[in-house]
Amino acid sequence: MFDFSQDDASKYLNDYIIPFAIDLAMAIIIFVIGKIVVKVLVSVLGKLLSKANYDNMLVEFLKSIANAILMLFVIVAALNQLGVDTTSLVAILGAAGLAIGLSLQGSLQNFAAGVMLLVFRPFKAGDYVDAGGVAGTVKSIGVFSTVMNTPDNKEIIVPNGNIYGGNIINFSAKETRRVDMVFGIGYDDDLRKAKALLETMLKEDDRILQDPAPQVAVSELGDSSVNFVVRPWVKSADYWGVMFDFTEAVKLRFDAEGISIPFPQMDVHVHKNEA
Incomplete structure (x- = not known):
């Protein structure tokens, strides 16, 4: 049997339980307040992008990316308050991100090209274009690919990297x-x-x-x-x-x-x- 006296219990309470409870409460407060701040910042970002007349798909995508990055900082701050070694966690996340990036080089290239197409808008849905080796009417512009309809009504999905890496001829750009x-x-x-x-x-x-x-x-x-x-x-x-x-x-x-x-x-x- 362990001899656990009242003094030991009081010491254990003061040295471990109360500090941990305080750190846990602070971590929860940091997480809750951080989540509210992130929500406000992401909302402001969305309004600014919408006022700049950016495509709604791009606005929603950038909002989700910003939300994920900011929430990651909030979680790291909360874990740091609990005494978790976040340095190792950040290193692991960085290594994982690098490995994922190397394995998805083609997809990331298409993603970057899609963002550029949505930002600079060399064409829009409904335009007849010759791009990426395909001539047709643009049906939709996605983050990774663009969907076109050819004059003989074939639907072709073209990777954005192919489009942005070559010449783009927009036959509908001028009146x-x-x-x-x-x-x-x-x-x-x-x-x-x-x-x-x-x-x-x-x-x-x-x-x-x-x-x-x-x-x-x-x-x-x-x-x-x-x-x-x-x-x-x-x-x-x-x-x-x-x-x-x-x-x-x-x-x-x-x-x-x-x-x-x-x-x-x-x-x-x-x-x-x-x-």
């Missing part, structure tokens, strides 16, 4: 685009008449903008044709419609006006070898 077309006529055809017809057709199409003025010019005296460049400006949404419709209209108009459109031909000469 207007220039349509570049080339039409050839024969050398025997009336050049001035053909040019006047093209200029008239450009004025007749309501989708074609007159400011900046469309351009019609002779660009080349080719091997079998005199080539015109036709460069009208249109709204971005009308680009493909104008290109397809105008090309068809030029063929029909030239046929009606007796203007030829040369095409490649090959002459085959057969030599008969008589025995």
Whole structure:
């Protein structure tokens, strides 16, 4: 049997129980107050990012990262109050973070690229872009990948690292685009008449903008044709419609006006070898 006197109990209470209870209470207070402070700081951060018109997905993600980092400091402070050696804990967490980072290099690259895309916003959902080796309409921009729909309605998930590491062509960034077309006529055809017809057709199409003025010019005296460049400006949404419709209209108009459109031909000469 242990001889545990009243004096020993009082000494044990004063030396161990009460100090530990005080440290535990202080640790709980630090944790509770720290959690409240973290919540306030994260809320302020979210409001500042929202006022800066950052993407909502990026705002929520940065808030969660900030919350995790700040709460880690609060937990370390609370454990330190309890007398736990937090130096070793921080070293272990650092080593674990390094190991995870090395094993997820590709994912971290995509993550960093996703953050940059959401911050600098070279394109947004709904834009038609050529990026990461894929051309299509942007459906959504995630932290690790971007989802696109191709013109033939295929859904393609592109890693953000591929997109941010190459050229990004945004066809929807500007309100207007220039349509570049080339039409050839024969050398025997009336050049001035053909040019006047093209200029008239450009004025007749309501989708074609007159400011900046469309351009019609002779660009080349080719091997079998005199080539015109036709460069009208249109709204971005009308680009493909104008290109397809105008090309068809030029063929029909030239046929009606007796203007030829040369095409490649090959002459085959057969030599008969008589025995």
